Amino acid sequence: MSAFSAINDEEQEIDQDTFTPGIEPQATWCPGCGDFGVLKALKQAMPEVGRTPDETMLVTGIGCSGKLNSYFDCYGYHSIHGRSLPIARAAKLANPGLEVIAAGGDGDGYGIGGNHFMHTARENHDITYIVFNNEIFGLTKGQTSPTSPKGHKSKTQPSGSAKDPVRPLTLSLASGASYVARTAAVNPRQAKEVLKEAIEHDGFAHVDFLTQCPTWNKDAKEYVPYTDIQDDDEFDFDITDRREAADAMYEAESRLWEGEVLTGRFYHDTERPSYAEEKRSIGEAPEDSLAERYFDDDAEWGKSVEEIRQHHT
Amino acid sequence: MTQDTIAWRVSGGSGDGIDSTSRNYAKALMRSGLNIYTHRHYPSRIRGGHTYVEIRAGDEPVQSRGAGFDFLLCLGDSFARSEQEGAIYGNEELKPLTEQFDELHEGGIIVYDTGQFDEDDIAETELEERAEENNWHVYPVDLRGIAQEHGRAVMRNTAGLGVTAALLDQDVDMIEELIEENMSGDMRDANLEVLHSAYERALEFDESHDLVAPEGSHDEEHALLTGSDGIAYGALDAGCRFISGYPMTPWTDVFRIMSQKLPKYGGIAEQVEDEIASATLALGASHAGVKAMSGSAGGGFALMTEALGLAEMTETPVVYVEAMRAGPSTGLPTKTEQGDLEHVLYSSQGDSCRVVFAPANAEEAYEQSRQAFELAYDYHLPALVVYDQKLEGELRSVPVSHFDQEPAPDLGSTLTEEELRDAAHDASGKFERFQHSVEGAKEGVSPRSIPGQKGGRFLASGNESAPTGHISEDPVNRKNQMDRRLRKLTAIRGELDDGETNQTTAGPEDAEYGILTWGSTQDTVLEAVDQLNEEGHSVKAMGVSDLMPYPEAEVTEFLESVEECLVVEMNASAQFRGLTQKELGRFGDKMSSLLKYNGEPFRHNEIVEAFKDSIDGGQPAAQNVKFVPAAGD
Ligand SMILES: Cc1ncc(C[n+]2csc(CCOP(=O)(O)OP(=O)(O)O)c2C)c(N)n1
Ligand code: SF4
Numbered sequence: 001m002s003a004f005s006a007i008n009d010e011e012q013e014i015d016q017d018t019f020t021p022g023i024e025p026q027a028t029w030c031p032g033c034g035d036f037g038v039l040k041a042l043k044q045a046m047p048e049v050g051r052t053p054d055e056t057m058l059v060t061g062i063g064c065s066g067k068l069n070s071y072f073d074c075y076g077y078h079s080i081h082g083r084s085l086p087i088a089r090a091a092k093l094a095n096p097g098l099e100v101i102a103a104g105g106d107g108d109g110y111g112i113g114g115n116h117f118m119h120t121a122r123e124n125h126d127i128t129y130i131v132f133n134n135e136i137f138g139l140t141k142g143q144t145s146p147t148s149p150k151g152h153k154s155k156t157q158p159s160g161s162a163k164d165p166v167r168p169l170t171l172s173l174a175s176g177a178s179y180v181a182r183t184a185a186v187n188p189r190q191a192k193e194v195l196k197e198a199i200e201h202d203g204f205a206h207v208d209f210l211t212q213c214p215t216w217n218k219d220a221k222e223y224v225p226y227t228d229i230q231d232d233d234e235f236d237f238d239i240t241d242r243r244e245a246a247d248a249m250y251e252a253e254s255r256l257w258e259g260e261v262l263t264g265r266f267y268h269d270t271e272r273p274s275y276a277e278e279k280r281s282i283g284e285a286p287e288d289s290l291a292e293r294y295f296d297d298d299a300e301w302g303k304s305v306e307e308i309r310q311h312h313t
Numbered sequence: 314m315t316q317d318t319i320a321w322r323v324s325g326g327s328g329d330g331i332d333s334t335s336r337n338y339a340k341a342l343m344r345s346g347l348n349i350y351t352h353r354h355y356p357s358r359i360r361g362g363h364t365y366v367e368i369r370a371g372d373e374p375v376q377s378r379g380a381g382f383d384f385l386l387c388l389g390d391s392f393a394r395s396e397q398e399g400a401i402y403g404n405e406e407l408k409p410l411t412e413q414f415d416e417l418h419e420g421g422i423i424v425y426d427t428g429q430f431d432e433d434d435i436a437e438t439e440l441e442e443r444a445e446e447n448n449w450h451v452y453p454v455d456l457r458g459i460a461q462e463h464g465r466a467v468m469r470n471t472a473g474l475g476v477t478a479a480l481l482d483q484d485v486d487m488i489e490e491l492i493e494e495n496m497s498g499d500m501r502d503a504n505l506e507v508l509h510s511a512y513e514r515a516l517e518f519d520e521s522h523d524l525v526a527p528e529g530s531h532d533e534e535h536a537l538l539t540g541s542d543g544i545a546y547g548a549l550d551a552g553c554r555f556i557s558g559y560p561m562t563p564w565t566d567v568f569r570i571m572s573q574k575l576p577k578y579g580g581i582a583e584q585v586e587d588e589i590a591s592a593t594l595a596l597g598a599s600h601a602g603v604k605a606m607s608g609s610a611g612g613g614f615a616l617m618t619e620a621l622g623l624a625e626m627t628e629t630p631v632v633y634v635e636a637m638r639a640g641p642s643t644g645l646p647t648k649t650e651q652g653d654l655e656h657v658l659y660s661s662q663g664d665s666c667r668v669v670f671a672p673a674n675a676e677e678a679y680e681q682s683r684q685a686f687e688l689a690y691d692y693h694l695p696a697l698v699v700y701d702q703k704l705e706g707e708l709r710s711v712p713v714s715h716f717d718q719e720p721a722p723d724l725g726s727t728l729t730e731e732e733l734r735d736a737a738h739d740a741s742g743k744f745e746r747f748q749h750s751v752e753g754a755k756e757g758v759s760p761r762s763i764p765g766q767k768g769g770r771f772l773a774s775g776n777e778s779a780p781t782g783h784i785s786e787d788p789v790n791r792k793n794q795m796d797r798r799l800r801k802l803t804a805i806r807g808e809l810d811d812g813e814t815n816q817t818t819a820g821p822e823d824a825e826y827g828i829l830t831w832g833s834t835q836d837t838v839l840e841a842v843d844q845l846n847e848e849g850h851s852v853k854a855m856g857v858s859d860l861m862p863y864p865e866a867e868v869t870e871f872l873e874s875v876e877e878c879l880v881v882e883m884n885a886s887a888q889f890r891g892l893t894q895k896e897l898g899r900f901g902d903k904m905s906s907l908l909k910y911n912g913e914p915f916r917h918n919e920i921v922e923a924f925k926d927s928i929d930g931g932q933p934a935a936q937n938v939k940f941v942p943a944a945g946d
Contacts, residue, residue: 004765005730022741023783057601057764062775069772070783073741075764076772077600078784079593080623086557086590090597090605091764093581094555098601098765119586279581286579290554291602291763293579294724301720302578304546308716312536313344 003295034211037185082113142216389429428457464503475511547682608634648912690725820853
């Protein structure tokens with residue numbers, strides 16, 4: 001029997017309560033926070049994906065967004081600012097059977113963790129990355145973030161930001177992500193569908209999740225109407241085509257800066273092998289789960305003295 | 314001149330094959346039954362510049378490079394200039410020859426390649442007069458010509474080895490054997506021809522010198538390994554199957570070796586975007602149940618310290634390697650120093666809760682690399698192996714039997730699903746991973762579960778947390794958790810004290826004076842102590858390899874037993890002496906320091922001289938070192 005019997009355990013019944021911690025977490029999110037929307041969508045998506053809490057690993061960064069790990073019950077790693085992706089990547093490589101999800105804020109993912117974001121997308125690791133994009137630093141009390149609009153005034157940018165915000169979707173696509181979507185806390189039905197698809201996707205799935213921060217970002221787009229880009233006749237594009245997807249993303253990002261919110265699926269490449277598959281195909285990663293081997297009494301453990309005899313004597 | 318050891322140096326330009334040539338020759342000498350030590354000197358430059366490797370070989374164990382050398386094979390600096398590109402490096406061409414003069418022993422031999430050097434240029438150097446003064450025997454040979462005649466110009470290294478063997482009255486077969494093993498086809502045939510042709514030619518030389526290679530015999534098979542090999546093989550045998558890294562000299566060597574070996578052992582090696590990623594990847598792999606390591610040199614380690622703290626707080630086992638080079642900042646990229654001691658002990662926020670080893674040599678590097686994994690996974694904390702550019706590159710001959718040890722793939726204090734069923738859970742079925750104390754577990758350790766195990770669900774957090782892992786700011790919990798984590802260090806110290814010691818000693822037990830040192834300087838000090846005692850001084854030495862938790866009892870006993878103690882280390886601010894004083898809380902008036910920080914490791918005779926001078930109360934004469942007296946002196 002496997003040492004990790006929770007993996008692919010079909011007997012356990014799962015509903016969204018399965019992922020709710022039994023102990024009331026310390027209430028750290030403000031009333032009305034968009035982060036609750038992510039939590040809800042994720043709890044709804046998981047049973048549909050069919051994964052149990054014990055086979056799921058959620059890695060978060062720092063920020064209000066990072067607190068997701070207190071509200072969502074599974075194997076969790078609440079790490080440090082911007083570093084959720086490298087931790088998630090390695091966990092998935094070590095045990096491909098795990099469902100690995102990483103989550104963090106826009107400061108966390110597009111600012112301090114920007115380099116990891118680019119490289120994780122480029123390598124196409126089979127993990128899901130949810131970025132809570134509230135266009136502000138929440139936890140440190142309202143400073144300008146990489147997605148804050150140009151001209152945004154904050155305590156650290158009293159005259160208004162002179163910077164153009166980052167374009168997370170375009171950046172993600174250009175870096176190599178094989179699934180890119182944007183959804184929003186105020187659109188729970190779509191949010192659940194998008195998360196489900198992202199988790200099931202075999203490769204790096206990036207979801208830019210628009211959330212509102214009523215405490216620090218009064219301008220957040222909570223009241224504007226959301227348009228689903230797939231339902232809109234104006235946008236008729238092939239989501240498997242990089243170029244068309246790039247155009248749609250560019251358009252959606254530009255319009256967001258002007259106050260119009262376009263969400264939905266932007267890019268989905270089902271052909272590209274995940275990083276682990278690539279590594280396995282060139283013989284640089286084992287076929288089985290590395291982690292499993294430590295519990296396997298019959299596993300063979302190479303001994304370096306053979307190597308030493310061969311190359312050093 | 315019969316002697317128990319011989320030191321042979323090959324010099325040339327970086328990229329000239331100096332490394333492989335010397336490796337081959339060292340192997341040949343080892344196979345002939347000698348003990349080997351090599352020292353590598355190279356500039357921070359890809360091609361050209363001047364570089365050398367020195368091999369010291371003897372019948373008795375050789376522990377350091379010794380003082381000076383006997384034989385120079387000077388291959389010339391072929392890549393120093395590119396006239397077409399207009400890149401000409403001043404007057405460096407002669408450096409592979411002229412830079413070596415000061416350390417060549419009296420009666421020594423110089424072989425230089427007339428095919429590479431202009432005789433007129435050489436005439437302008439001090440070669441002739443210095444040779445006369447020192448009774449050097451100089452052999453100009455057209456190594457390049459011989460190589461070209463039978464193969465290609467690059468094979469002049471092989472020609473050099475042929476000449477060496479002839480002049481030292483060695484059996485050329487031992488070099489032939491290595492060429493046959495390492496090469497094939499035309500390359501092999503051509504090299505063999507070059508070798509024999511050079512050998513035959515050199516046999517005809519007028520051999521007025523009386524230098525011969527010492528003879529030795531091993532009663533068991535030996536292997537030639539660097540400190541990096543020691544760390545890498547130790548990690549493999551400890552069950553490490555995941556490494557993540559980013560290149561930086563001198564850490565790159567461990568990373569390279571592991572990256573080449575791991576796939577063969579069914580493991581995974583990852584070169585990633587930066588050291589922040591590399592340090593955190595190792596945590597991710599370890600958390601998911603694989604023995605994992607990462608590492609860097611000082612500059613990269615600075616980026617890794619954030620993850621080091623995370624490992625301490627989340628109690629994620631991991632092994633990090635820190636390969637020191639001269640700092641601060643990028644410092645001297647290819648030169649050695651022991652200047653990162655305080656950096657590895659205390660970097661990252663909060664109180665340090667880590668294990669730090671500083672092995673002395675390749676054998677210890679293997680042992681302590683294994684030990685680092687064992688402690689990291691038994692106690693759930695980061696364990697560091699600290700070494701330096703000296704140990705990274707020095708080749709030592711070690712009996713193979715030393716490495717004939719069983720792999721240790723045990724995941725340490727980790728529960729199986731069966732055990733998890735009986736473990737403590739909260740109301741919702743969450744495993745209480747961070748309990749304040751667990752019966753039957755090692756002191757301070759709360760056994761862990763691995764994601765994917767049924768019933769093992771918990772949260773690991775960089776924030777202080779309650780037993781289930783939920784973030785907690787409760788002061789009582791905080792104190793309990795902190796105390797528990799720190800208790801691990803006390804337990805580890807106890808475990809280390811009960812085992813075979815990692816500290817090495819030398820010299821008579823009742824000696825009057827002491828020399829204390831750490832890390833890669835240990836063996837050089839041991840050799841110095843031998844010499845001092847032979848000369849009639851009364852000295853003993855202790856080399857420390859455990860830095861945290863500090864071997865208090867052992868060092869206290871040592872310091873109490875001597876009247877005065879010289880602390881030898883390669884940095885400018887006496888960091889190890891400071892650590893010793895801090896840990897023991899006394900002996901400030903007994904310890905003086907001998908420091909070297911010019912990028913070069915100590916030679917044992919420098920320590921000998923400085924010891925004599927410092928006992929007389931003076932300042933050491935050598936310009937390369939600094940002496941710092943004891944407090945109150
Ligand atoms: C290395 C480091 N720098 C700074 C901080 C302080 N810090 C905590 S959260 C945060 C910003 C978080 O913003 P974002 O990622 O957008 O998340 P949000 O709180 O809005 O969900 C910062 C700067 C930190 N914890 N670590
Ligand atoms: S500060 Fe903003 S992002 Fe943070 S919990 Fe409150 S509303 Fe949410």
